[in-house]
Amino acid sequence: MGAVALSRFDEDILESLKKRLKLPSKSQVIHQALIRLQDWVERERLAAEIKGSVRKCGKADWEEYHSLAEAAFHRVTKE
Numbered sequence: 001m002g003a004v005a006l007s008r009f010d011e012d013i014l015e016s017l018k019k020r021l022k023l024p025s026k027s028q029v030i031h032q033a034l035i036r037l038q039d040w041v042e043r044e045r046l047a048a049e050i051k052g053s054v055r056k057c058g059k060a061d062w063e064e065y066h067s068l069a070e071a072a073f074h075r076v077t078k079e
Helices: 008-021 026-078
Strands: none
Touching: 008 026
């Protein structure tokens, strides 16, 4: 695999993380970072999907409640 050019600042961060995480190489730091990033992106995607579903179902629930309440009102006022 090819090399990636990094700034001195990024190299220092990699070296620091390598020591703190007790990983054998900088490539392992990058590998672990990519795994965590992939997990984070997947969680964000699922969260957006859940929010959309809740919003959609919430709207349907509100519409159902509104129609039932309206029907109940007409029934009560009819009697």
